[in-house]
Amino acid sequence: MSDTVTKDAATKDAASGHLASDKPSADKTPRHVALFVTCLVDFFRPNVGFAAIKLLERAGCRVSAPTAQTCCGQPGYNSGDSASAAAIARRVVDVFEKFDYVVAPSGSCAGMISHHYPKLLGEDARYAERARKLAAKTFELTQFLVDVCGLEALDVSLDRKVTFHDSCSSLREMQVRAQPRALLGQVGDLNFRELPDGESCCGFGGTFCVKYPEISDRMVTEKIANIEKSGADLLLAGDLGCLLNMAGKLKRAGSKVESRHIAEVLAGLLDEPAIGEPETGPATGGER
Template sequence: MSEMFFDAAPNATRVAPARPLPRDYPATKPGDVYLFGTCVVDLFYPEAGLDAIRLLEREGIRVHFPDQQSCCGQPAYTSGYTDEARAVARAQLALFEHDYPVVVPSGSCAGMFRHHYPMLFADEPVLLARAQALAERTFELAEFLLEVCRVQWRDQGPPVAVALHTSCSARREMNTHLHVRTLLDRLDNVERREHDHESECCGFGGTFCVRMPEISGAMVANKIESLERSGAARMVTADGGCLMNISGAMEKRAAGMPSEHLASFLWRRTNPAAVTQ
């Protein structure tokens, strides 16, 4: 929910970035990339991070994972705590010293790198240059697989209908909902079911779900009802925060729809040894 800003601290005014413009992609795959794993993947869905690495390594790419990486700073930033967000961002800038692409298995964290880091350091010329350079080489995972790796996969799994949830930031800052749709639609045995709340927020929004739990709960309830009406057997999303919120709410409702991070779903569907459905 990167376009919801709260006056939680002084000088909290924000200007949401414009919708992303088309970008130029490298003509060939790089030999090396960094993976920024995100704090949610690291703490709650580590297998999704490992599956993202497996997908990249299968394309012949060496994956580097700086072990001092932490949060991207988005929760503090969107809550109005600019100084705290800047401190977190400064620590992340120091980790990606080589000119490798930075691949992120989350549209919201990738959007923070790509659009908001330059804003954070607008008054610090040296760090601004580094933030702009990082922004230009930051890619969300689905975007990188589709547009840079130009993956050609054979679907190894049985027929299954899935419903896609796309996070607010992925749609509005990175356009990566389009990349995810394309990757899923290329899997011969996967039917992507449309649902009327795909573009709606799930209610997570980082600190939003803590600050406004009643509204957040109503939003995720609407999301789950829409997913269930789609008739899909499984929900897939490329953002760990949304996955945690929706799957947790589904468990409380005893809903029968399994949920999975896109990286794990793609790995299972295209790796014969991992296929279950």
């Protein structure tokens, strides 16, 4: 545990050019990272979880995905059911606190743990301090790979025009913006295009998208217009919720743009069809 870098320290190190990974580590056991798989990855796209494991191992970490995990409690938290959310949060603390780090391939779930758990359990005498400690060592995947591990040389390439959607939680709760771009910059042959109006929400919003479908649809319609405007043929993001929403809209609209989680590209795990694409579809990773 002594080599655990908290987020503040990681940022400071990164800013001064001394990444945690630069420190002599010969006499140290590798960081033991717990993968917070997320309920959406478990349900919709396990490939993202395996890509995350591959990336973390490449960065020199020992990775476990505790089987006792389920969900971070965000659906209840955002729907006003704080009591249930707190009950789930306490469980997550129990399961994950023994690891050096917790990493999620999602800014939303990482944000829930690192941003909201301390508030949610702040009055809980047994859990308040533990929630704060867990929060300090919980990271979004690309943030962890860059700020803590200093991962370089991914040794993958992808000859595609790619754009990236920043999820609201990544961008504003986790302050993640540079990290995914830095990693994509290491992917050979990749042609990156910024998404116009990139700070706007895609309209997913958890239960929002089914409670207020018309407004959600307007938002995602704007978003896919900007995706098309970027000229990209592959949309990446770090949150599966946003991706399901945007891919679902792109496909309904008959767009040729494909959607993937950024981890799949960084890990080179592209055998599975892109999100929402048929299994007999064109081979991914190539030209169309």
